[in-house]
Amino acid sequence: MLLIISMVSLTRAQFIKVGGGLTYGTGFHFNNEKTGLEGDLQKSPFAGIFLTGIYKLNLPFQIAPSFTFFLPRTNKTTQPYSNDTRVSSLMFDLNGHYMFNSMARFEFYGLAGFDITFAKSKLVGTSFSGSDNALGLNLGAGTYIKITDQIDLFAEGKFILSKYSQFMLNAGILLNIDWMKKHENPDL
DSSP states (O other): OHHHHHHHHHTTOEEEEEEEEEEEEOOOBGGGOOOSTTOOTTBOOOEEEEEEEEEEEETTEEEEEEEEEEEEEEEOOOSSSOOOEEEEEEEEEEEEEEEEEEOSSEEEEEEEEEEEEEEEEEETTSSOEEEEEEEEEEEEEEEEEESSSSEEEEEEEEEEEETTOEEEEEEEEEEEHHHHHHHHOTTO
């Protein structure tokens, strides 16, 4: 990760957009543990929020680091005694974007990158818990839709290939930092 950050600064990458939004994932089973008749006691959360930034390297390449926090999910049992579990997870992604098409209002890109998933499972009402992490690869595509000169809507879909493989959809708003810099200092 330090190598990538160093390369970004050496190539004079330009921070152009920042934003966030909502995410939905298909989820995974913590530690790949699946249960039988009692349901999915180790199933991860589906919904969350994320923050991202876009760095422009040179046309058509961009780098997009992001942080995703999933809302914890409580998995309930139907047994008379409580074996409820609460599973939580968060992710750090570092993706590269290749811009396929850059029209006036729409931009389309393919993405590939790295993912680090941190997951935790806790037996509700006890001190028993476990944590795990996994490295993975991201593959997907997305689009920016220009609403105004300052604001873009965006959506992307990606598949995370790892121990905790899942498909994710992200949608949100990006603030165009590059436009703001140019209007604060017209010499840029």
